[in-house]
Amino acid sequence: MGRAPGVPLLVCAFRGSPQSPRDVAAHVGAAWGEAPCPVLVVDRHGALVRLNRAARSLLPRACDGDRLDGIAPAWLSDAHRHVVEGTPGAPSGPLTGAIDERVFEAHPSPSTDGDVVWWLVDDTDRRRAEQALHHAQERSGVLAEASSRLLSTLNVPRCMEETAAMAAEHLAEAAVLVAPPHGRRHTLTYARRGGPVSQVTWKIDPFSVHGLSEALQGFPPVPARWIDPHGIPDWLLPEGFTEPPGSVIIAPLPGHGVPAGALVLLRSGTERTFSDGEEAFARLFAARAGAALSAARLYTEQAAITATLMRELLPPTLERVHGVEYAAGYRPAKDHERVGGDFYDFHPGADPDQETVVVLGDVAGKGLDAAVLTGKIRNTLHALLPLAADHQQVLTLLNGALLTSHHARFATLVLASVRRQGGHVRARLTSAGHLPPLIVRTNGEVEQVPTRGTLVGALPAVSAQTVEATLAPGETCLLYTDGITEARGGPLGDEFFGEARLRRALAECAGMPAEAVVERVQMLAAQWLGGGRHDDMAVLAISAPKNGPLSVVGGEPSQIRRSR
Amino acid sequence: MTGYFPAEFSVEITEHPASCTVRIAGELDYDTSDELVEAVVGHLRGRPHTGEVRLDFTGLTWIDSSGLSALLMIHRATSALGAALRLDNRPGFLDHRLRLTDILDHLTGPVTPAGLSAPGEDGDQSRAGAR
Numbered sequence: 001m002g003r004a005p006g007v008p009l010l011v012c013a014f015r016g017s018p019q020s021p022r023d024v025a026a027h028v029g030a031a032w033g034e035a036p037c038p039v040l041v042v043d044r045h046g047a048l049v050r051l052n053r054a055a056r057s058l059l060p061r062a063c064d065g066d067r068l069d070g071i072a073p074a075w076l077s078d079a080h081r082h083v084v085e086g087t088p089g090a091p092s093g094p095l096t097g098a099i100d101e102r103v104f105e106a107h108p109s110p111s112t113d114g115d116v117v118w119w120l121v122d123d124t125d126r127r128r129a130e131q132a133l134h135h136a137q138e139r140s141g142v143l144a145e146a147s148s149r150l151l152s153t154l155n156v157p158r159c160m161e162e163t164a165a166m167a168a169e170h171l172a173e174a175a176v177l178v179a180p181p182h183g184r185r186h187t188l189t190y191a192r193r194g195g196p197v198s199q200v201t202w203k204i205d206p207f208s209v210h211g212l213s214e215a216l217q218g219f220p221p222v223p224a225r226w227i228d229p230h231g232i233p234d235w236l237l238p239e240g241f242t243e244p245p246g247s248v249i250i251a252p253l254p255g256h257g258v259p260a261g262a263l264v265l266l267r268s269g270t271e272r273t274f275s276d277g278e279e280a281f282a283r284l285f286a287a288r289a290g291a292a293l294s295a296a297r298l299y300t301e302q303a304a305i306t307a308t309l310m311r312e313l314l315p316p317t318l319e320r321v322h323g324v325e326y327a328a329g330y331r332p333a334k335d336h337e338r339v340g341g342d343f344y345d346f347h348p349g350a351d352p353d354q355e356t357v358v359v360l361g362d363v364a365g366k367g368l369d370a371a372v373l374t375g376k377i378r379n380t381l382h383a384l385l386p387l388a389a390d391h392q393q394v395l396t397l398l399n400g401a402l403l404t405s406h407h408a409r410f411a412t413l414v415l416a417s418v419r420r421q422g423g424h425v426r427a428r429l430t431s432a433g434h435l436p437p438l439i440v441r442t443n444g445e446v447e448q449v450p451t452r453g454t455l456v457g458a459l460p461a462v463s464a465q466t467v468e469a470t471l472a473p474g475e476t477c478l479l480y481t482d483g484i485t486e487a488r489g490g491p492l493g494d495e496f497f498g499e500a501r502l503r504r505a506l507a508e509c510a511g512m513p514a515e516a517v518v519e520r521v522q523m524l525a526a527q528w529l530g531g532g533r534h535d536d537m538a539v540l541a542i543s544a545p546k547n548g549p550l551s552v553v554g555g556e557p558s559q560i561r562r563s564r
Numbered sequence: 565m566t567g568y569f570p571a572e573f574s575v576e577i578t579e580h581p582a583s584c585t586v587r588i589a590g591e592l593d594y595d596t597s598d599e600l601v602e603a604v605v606g607h608l609r610g611r612p613h614t615g616e617v618r619l620d621f622t623g624l625t626w627i628d629s630s631g632l633s634a635l636l637m638i639h640r641a642t643s644a645l646g647a648a649l650r651l652d653n654r655p656g657f658l659d660h661r662l663r664l665t666d667i668l669d670h671l672t673g674p675v676t677p678a679g680l681s682a683p684g685e686d687g688d689q690s691r692a693g694a695r
Contacts, residue, residue, distance in 0.1 A: 341629075364629035366594050408636035412629070412665055433665035454666040458636045463666070482629075535628075 037121050038104075042068050044084045044114035046077060055120070058099060073097055076106055076118070083108045083116055096123060103127050139281050142170045143288055150292030154299040157187075157199060163253075163263065163289040164191035171282050172249070172265035172274075174238045178206070179261045180216060190238035198239065208233055215252035215262035224249045224279050229269070236264060243268030249279055251286035255294030263289065309368075313375050315344050318540070322352040323420035325514035328540040329522045333366065333483075333533075341370035342481045342536035345378050347385055352420060357381075357388050360479040360540045361413025361434060369409065373457075376402065377411055391415050391430035391466045395456055402457035410458035414451075414479050418542055425471040425544040430464050432456050435482060438503065440517075442474045444510040446503040449477070471544040474511040483537035484521065489529040497528045514543035574623070575603045583616040589623025592631035601637045608641055617642050618650040627658050632665060639671050646675055 032039050038055035042048055046068045056062065062071040069077035075097035094105040102124040109117045149162050160177050167175035168191035179187040186204050191197045206213040210231060211222035229245040237245070246269030253260040263286050267274065274282070318326040328344050344360040359381055363370045380401045384394045394415065402411070412434035418427045429437055433455030439447045453464020471477060480502070487497040505524050509517045518541045525537060573590035586604055590596065608614055617638070635651075642649045649671055654662070662668040 362629065364633045366630075405640075408633045408640065410629070410633060410636070410665075433667070435664065452664070452666065454670075455632075458633070459667065459670050 032117075035119075037119060039120070040068075040072075040118040042080055042116050042118060044116075046080060046084075049115055058102075058120070073099055079106060079108070080116060080118070083110060084114070094121075135277070139284075142166070143285065146285060146288045147292070150289060151295070154296045156293065156296045156300055157189075159289075159293050159296045160187065160189040160261075161191075161197045161199065163293065164189040165197050167191065167263055167265060167282075167285065167289075168193045168195075171278065171285060172267055173271060174241045174266045176236055176238060176264040176266070177253075177261055178204075178212065178216065178264065180259060181206075188235070192238045192240050195238065195240050202235065204235060209236060209250070209264075211250040212262055212264070215250050216259060218252055218254065218259035221252055221283060222250060224274050232266070237266070241266065241268070243270055245269065246271060247273035249274055249282050251282050253286050253290030253293060255290050256298065258294070260290040260293040260297065306368075309371060309375070313343075313371055313378075315538075316346045318346050318358075320545075321348040321356055322354075323545065324356065324418055324425050325543040325545055326356075326358065326541070327514035327518040327543075328360075328538070329518045330539075331483075331522065331526070331534075331537045333536050341366055341374065342483060342538035343374040343378060344479075344538055344540050345381065347382065349419070355388065355417040355419045355428075357385060358416045358418065358479070358540060358542065359413055360481065360538060361411050361432075362481045362483075362536070362538075363411045364409050373402070373409055373411065377413070377456075381415075388415075388417055391417070391428065392464055395430065395432050395453065395462055395464050399454075399456040399459070399462045403460070408458045410455045412455045416477070416479065416542060420544075423473055423544070425475075425542065427469050427471065427477055427542060428466050429469055429477070430466040432462065432464055435480060435485070437469075438478045438480075438506055439469060439471065440476050440478070440506045440510050442472060442510055444507045446506045471542070473544050474546040476506075476509065476512070476514060476517050476541050476543040478506060478517065478521070479540040479542075480521070481536065481538045483535040484525050484539060487525045487529050487534050487537065489532050493530070493532060497525055501528070511546060512543075513545070514541040517541045517543065573599070575600050577603060577607050579607075579611075582613060583618065584611075584614060585618045585620055587620045587623065589625075591626040592624060592634065593626065593628040594630040597630045597634035600631075601634050601641075604638050605641045608645060608647075612645060614642075614645055614647045616648045616650060618652050620652045621655060621658055622653040624655055624658060627661060632661060632667065635671060636667065643675055648675055 033052045035052055036054060038058045039052040040048060040055050041050045048062060048064055048066045048068060048071070050064060051059070051062060059071050068080055075095070076099075079095045094107060096103060096105050098104075099120075102122060104120040105123045107119040107121065109119065111117065146166055149166065150159055153159055153162070160179060164175045164177045167177075174190070174192040176191075177189040179189070182201070184203050185201050186206070187199060187201045188204070189197065189199045206216050211227050214222055224247060227248045227250060229248050232245050232248060245266045247267045249265040251263045251265070253263055263282070265274070265282055315328065315330050318328045320326065326346060328346075330342060330344070332342075341363040342361070343363070344358065347357040349356045361377065363373045363377070365373070377398065380398050381394070384397055387394050387397070410433075413432050414434045414437055415430045415432070416427050416437070418425060429449050429451050430453060431437075431451040432453045436451055437449045439449060441447065449467050449469055451465055451467040454462035456462055469477060485497055485499050485502055488494055489497070501524075502521070505521060506517070509520055512520070518539050521539050522537070573592070573596040574588075576587040578585045578587070584607065588600060592600060604617065608617070619635070619638070639649050651662075651672055659668075662671070
């Protein structure tokens with residue numbers, strides 16, 4: 001600064017000063033030269049009288065006597081003119097403006113001789129802090145919006161559209177979301193600021209873009225400055241993005257354990273490049289989007305699995321076969337699950353002389369575990385059908401197939417082998433730890449079939465007694481699960497429907513067709529429940545038709561004659 | 565109509581020399597059966613010389629098929645130790661379920677390596693008989 005060491009500051013400041021320095025010094029005080037903020041003394045004509053040390057370092061080109069408008073920005077020299085001329089309408093608040101990279105508030109104090117002392121208070125850091133706070137608020141707003149918009153949908157394509165649209169709106173000029181491959185094809189979602197969002201599925205080579213294949217594999221992101229914007233292939237540019245890209249960010253979308261894709265942010269060469277702060281924020285945004293996307297993806301996969309399982313596990317439709325009426329009804333514990341722990345199955349005999357096998361049962365537990373075990377039991381029983389002449393053997397083999405050391409999840413079930421003989425229906429019934437079937441006679445009497453046996457799937461050995469029952473025309477045998485008798489409801493809300501009520505209800509069903517019995521029992525149980533929670537409920541009815549021909553399904557005249 | 569609130573489920577294990585008593589209160593069902601199995605199996609893990617485990621059902625208010633599964637799992641654990649399982653103070657509904665599913669003799673029978681049980685033992689404590 002041209003000041004010899006040890007020379008007093010004020011002497012330095014006086015150098016070359018033509019005006020009355022003593023006067024000013026007296027006015028501002030002797031300490032001003034050491035003041036930490038820049039101070040300039042300017043006369044009424046706009047010439048610099050003196051500067052303190054801080055002012056010299058701020059305006060290194062300035063010398064005493066220079067014109068203020070020659071060395072300081074216009075906002076300051078204009079303000080000086082206003083102060084000197086006393087122009088009305090001067091701004092009331094502090095004057096602010098930039099000098100070089102920094103921002104100052106300028107406070108004038110006019111002295112009696114017409115000089116003005118300008119105190120410049122450096123405001124840059126407060127400005128920066130305010131700006132940073134504003135940015136942070138804006139960004140947390142964007143993140144909050146991202147979370148609420150993305151988490152409100154569990155639809156994967158919609159989630160990808162929202163992500164790309166928000167990224168284009170808040171982070172870049174354009175954004176492309178590259179989904180993980182499906183085979184070798186990737187779904188690409190393009191968004192351009194102010195433009196529509198579009199989605200295509202293409203076979204692309206992620207290795208052709210530096211950083212993209214890494215991001216898709218969930219590796220740490222490649223810094224934006226390493227990515228050559230000129231190397232971005234055309235398929236990564238949204239329609240309408242005509243300028244060559246100037247800067248690119250490729251951010252991985254981290255999912256739950258597996259990557260949810262990559263987000264490519266683009267700015268054209270005419271725009272400014274991404275700052276470090278923007279890059280960091282982009283990764284933050286990508287983390288939110290990735291979490292939402294993978295939640296949606298997991299949900300979609302789970303829904304697909306459930307749908308597939310359900311198709312396999314849904315109970316079959318029962319109908320009249322070989323002169324015997326069958327009907328069944330099922331109500332799962334939760335209406336949205338459709339598949340639960342109760343099950344029934346139906347295997348019509350190949351011809352009227354063959355027995356038709358029906359099974360109704362209940363698996364311990366709930367949900368998917370129960371549904372899977374149900375499927376296993378139904379499949380195993382299907383395979384064991386040729387052995388159905390001996391229920392005990394079927395149950396022993398089934399028990400062996402289900403035994404596992406992992407859990408003691410078991411099933412209880414009733415096996416029924418049914419055949420029409422003359423006008424009557426003969427049924428061999430075996431309970432494996434299940435509620436014994438009830439038979440309603442034509443006179444309204446209700447009997448319990450005295451079959452009993454061991455549950456299957458938990459004990460090393462099982463035994464069961466098979467009971468043969470005969471149904472006269474109009475009589476029905478009812479198989480049911482404890483969801484019916486243990487339906488909690490009634491006037492007080494916590495009473496069981498119970499076997500006694502079921503028997504009374506059945507007594508009123510004497511002579512009714514199978515379908516009507518099932519509907520009646522289901523209706524009464526549902527009424528009993530009111531709106532209360534309930535377990536799975538399954539009912540299956542086997543009825544000997546009251547009168548009429550043996551069968552209309554595949555019935556031949558000889559069979560009808562024989563049956564009468 | 566009053567709402568239906570199930571009684572609070574609780575498991576309380578009292579240790580005696582070479583045996584233990586497990587008091588079970590409340591509903592033993594899908595939601596609570598894992599808790600019972602973990603408590604009993606966890607207790608037995610540190611005590612390989614337990615000769616008898618008594619489950620006391622005085623406070624039991626309800627049991628479902630998952631509850632029965634839990635009893636079967638506990639039986640596996642006691643059998644593995646060579647310990648006898650006793651089911652004390654069984655309410656009628658429990659007895660009914662054990663007889664319906666034909667597992668009472670299995671659960672309370674003498675301990676054999678194969679887990680097969682001799683019938684007829686421990687039937688005296690039932691309050692509700694088999695049909």
